[in-house]
Amino acid sequence: MGILPTSNFPLLVVLNPHSGKKQGREVWDSIVQPALNKAEKPFKLIESNAQGHAQSYFFDNIKPILTDLIQSLSAVNEPVDNASAIIRPSSVTLQIMVLGGDGTVHEIVNGILRGVEGTGYVSDEFRPKVEFSIIPTGTGNAISTSLGVTSVQDALDRFLVGNATPLRLMSVSTRAESGWKVHVYTVVVNSYGLHCATVYDSEEFRHLGNERFLHAAMKNVENLKQYEGQLVFYGPVQSYDRSTGSLTPVSSADSNGPTISLPGPFTYLLITKQASLEPGFTPTPFAKTSDEWMDVLAVQNVGKAEIMEMFGSTSTGKHVEQKTIEYFKTKTVELETPTQGRLCVDGEFLTIEGGPEGRVRFEVISDENIQIFGVYA
Numbered sequence: 138m139g140i141l142p143t144s145n146f147p148l149l150v151v152l153n154p155h156s157g158k159k160q161g162r163e164v165w166d167s168i169v170q171p172a173l174n175k176a177e178k179p180f181k182l183i184e185s186n187a188q189g190h191a192q193s194y195f196f197d198n199i200k201p202i203l204t205d206l207i208q209s210l211s212a213v214n215e216p217v218d219n220a221s222a223i224i225r226p227s228s229v230t231l232q233i234m235v236l237g238g239d240g241t242v243h244e245i246v247n248g249i250l251r252g253v254e255g256t257g258y259v260s261d262e263f264r265p266k267v268e269f270s271i272i273p274t275g276t277g278n279a280i281s282t283s284l285g286v287t288s289v290q291d292a293l294d295r296f297l298v299g300n301a302t303p304l305r306l307m308s309v310s311t312r313a314e315s316g317w318k319v320h321v322y323t324v325v326v327n328s329y330g331l332h333c334a335t336v337y338d339s340e341e342f343r344h345l346g347n348e349r350f351l352h353a354a355m356k357n358v359e360n361l362k363q364y365e366g367q368l369v370f371y372g373p374v375q376s377y378d379r380s381t382g383s384l385t386p387v388s389s390a391d392s393n394g395p396t397i398s399l400p401g402p403f404t405y406l407l408i409t410k411q412a413s414l415e416p417g418f419t420p421t422p423f424a425k426t427s428d429e430w431m432d433v434l435a436v437q438n439v440g441k442a443e444i445m446e447m448f449g450s451t452s453t454g455k456h457v458e459q460k461t462i463e464y465f466k467t468k469t470v471e472l473e474t475p476t477q478g479r480l481c482v483d484g485e486f487l488t489i490e491g492g493p494e495g496r497v498r499f500e501v502i503s504d505e506n507i508q509i510f511g512v513y514a
């Protein structure tokens with residue numbers, strides 16, 4: 138047996154110059170690149186030049202990237218003329234640094250998964266790991282905020298220490314002839330109602346940085362709407378019990394059928410993997426980046442006063458004590474709307490048709506051939 142040499146394969150750095158207040162380039166030049174040079178960490182810079190570029194880059198290139206990475210790790214025994222002397226690893230770790238926000242991570246994850254789909258690049262015999270270092274230069278920076286990353290330097294330090302935790306994904310599936318078909322994978326939040334309308338409207342306030350969500354939210358609270366729909370949970374569910382202050386099982390782990398349903402209409406509905414969606418805004422305080430649950434915050438048919446009360450305590454997570462708020466942990470949930478509706482999936486928008494045919498299924502991913510991502514934390 139040969140010994141696998143240390144790879145000198147470069148860290149892939151994806152810089153989104155458009156994220157946040159467009160400070161990514163400056164942060165790269167002044168802080169991150171000098172730190173990588175000092176640490177003698179080789180890198181390859183990929184600059185995202187338009188919406189969707191990071192996704193299409195990884196869709197097009199992930200196979201040659203993994204091939205090169207595998208080759209950089211394959212040991213060659215002496216003598217070299219014996220082909221069987223080449224030892225191939227059963228796994229490789231690809232490191233990707235993101236100077237951007239959650240939307241850039243979302244694009245890369247989807248590009249990679251679509252790029253390896255149906256190929257031998259991820260299988261039970263060979264499964265790469267993809268580990269992200271997220272340098273928070275976006276607007277919400279939900280993943281970084283939820284992991285307690287406080288600054289660019291903090292994120293860099295965590296990368297250099299090198300402890301990765303799973304970045305667990307959710308899938309968003311729509312109906313197809315053959316059953317459910319994954320439309321997209323999400324890493325932060327799927328939403329319906331006021332939150333989705335807020336994200337939709339916030340683009341016009343991008344120049345305000347973090348404040349853009351506040352402006353858009355206030356605009357939507359002013360014209361508060363109720364969003365018709367029914368939410369059905371499947372399999373194990375926990376719900377937050379205000380009387381005990383804890384999450385308690387409301388359906389057993391071995392049940393796969395529908396367990397609870399919420400009739401709507403929804404004022405606010407989130408299905409998340411992250412506790413915080415931006416600094417100071419922690420709507421799903423029990424959510425964990427790495428666990429095998431999705432957290433659901435449901436607010437049905439309330440008025441402006443209740444919504445403002447909720448916003449008043451989302452910085453501390455105390456809003457879960459409010460009686461108009463329902464909080465669940467689940468693994469599979471479906472949403473059906475009576476007429477056409479709009480969902481927000483990690484900042485992208487998905488229009489769904491009304492009725493059973495337009496039903497959408499959200500699942501937390503347990504398949505090890507999809508759940509290949511980690512994040513330095």
Ligand SMILES: Nc1ncnc2c1ncn2[C@@H]1O[C@H](COP(=O)(O)OP(=O)(O)OP(=O)(O)O)[C@@H](O)[C@H]1O
Nearest residue numbers: 156157186187188237238239240241275276277278
């Ligand atoms: N060169 C570019 N010009 C314009 N848009 C771009 C460019 N590169 C990427 N994008 C788009 O920028 C959008 C925002 O990126 P990102 O999510 O990283 O930042 P953010 O929205 O400010 O942060 P967050 O998602 O954390 O709130 C993404 O939808 C991405 O497709």
